[in-house]
Amino acid sequence: xxxxxxxxxxxxxxxxxxxxxxxxxxxxxxxxxxxxxxxxxxxxxxxxxxxxxxxxxxxxxxxxxxxxxxxxxxxxxxxxxxxxxxxxxxxxxxxxxxxxxxxxxxxxxxxxxxxxxxxxxxxxxxxxxxxxxxxxxxxxxxxxxxxxxxxxxxxxxxxxxxxxxxxxxxxxxxxxxxxxxxxxxxxxxxxxxxxxxxxxxxxxxxxxxxxxxxxxxxxxxxxxxxxxxx
Numbered sequence: 524x525x526x527x528x529x530x531x532x533x534x535x536x537x538x539x540x541x542x543x544x545x546x547x548x549x550x551x552x553x554x555x556x557x558x559x560x561x562x563x564x565x566x567x568x569x570x571x572x573x574x575x576x577x578x579x580x581x582x583x584x585x586x587x588x589x590x591x592x593x594x595x596x597x598x599x600x601x602x603x604x605x606x607x608x609x610x611x612x613x614x615x616x617x618x619x620x621x622x623x624x625x626x627x628x629x630x631x632x633x634x635x636x637x638x639x640x641x642x643x644x645x646x647x648x649x650x651x652x653x654x655x656x657x658x659x660x661x662x663x664x665x666x667x668x669x670x671x672x673x674x675x676x677x678x679x680x681x682x683x684x685x686x687x688x689x690x691x692x693x694x695x696x697x698x699x700x701x702x703x704x705x706x707x708x709x710x711x712x713x714x715x716x717x718x719x720x721x722x723x724x725x726x727x728x729x730x731x732x733x734x735x736x737x738x739x740x741x742x743x744x745x746x747x748x749x750x751x752x753x
Contacts, residue, residue, distance in 0.1 A: 533632045555618055572681070648681065719750050
């Protein structure tokens with residue numbers, strides 16, 4: 524599938540000289556080492572997606588960073604169309620992305636992904652792991668509007684939102700939207716979304732690697748979010 528992004532004024536984070544952009548740290552997306560934990564930990568998430576949704580054909584990874592999840596998804600099923608989007612302009616240099624299916628955009632600004640006939644692409648799965656907490660509250664409606672635009676009636680969203688803040692002066696701006704799980708549920712409901720199914724982390728815990736597992740892994744420090752349009 525040939526894909527293009529048609530909101531041409533959305534070029535991602537363009538002014539990286541600004542000391543503290545809310546929700547953003549330039550190096551966070553630039554983990555290009557195949558042996559790093561931050562890369563390898565996405566392998567099990569790809570396995571869960573394939574196991575839980577064997578019929579899917581298209582996936583959008585929002586706030587994809589270096590594209591590690593897409594890399595492992597394509598290794599498991601090369602017939603999948605996996606599109607990655609991230610605000611960091613240097614992610615185009617990642618060895619894990621598929622360049623024709625990677626787009627640099629601010630995920631909290633409008634973007635439109637279309638096919639070769641200029642039809643808006645509706646994805647079967649939209650993923651976003653450890654990204655919600657980086658979106659300023661004032662931009663969150665637009666962030667979710669993008670999900671709606673690229674969803675059909677059966678699209679499932681699966682992701683996580685970190686439950687902790689940073690307190691040091693040089694990191695306090697990073698998690699700029701930390702909320703309790705109940706607040707996320709209320710916010711999603713107010714924007715026209717509903718819970719889609721039970722926890723994938725619980726159902727497929729046997730597939731998860733150590734960086735995700737309790738007592739210190741991501742599932743202990745984040746809220747799992749699984750929803751769909753009402």
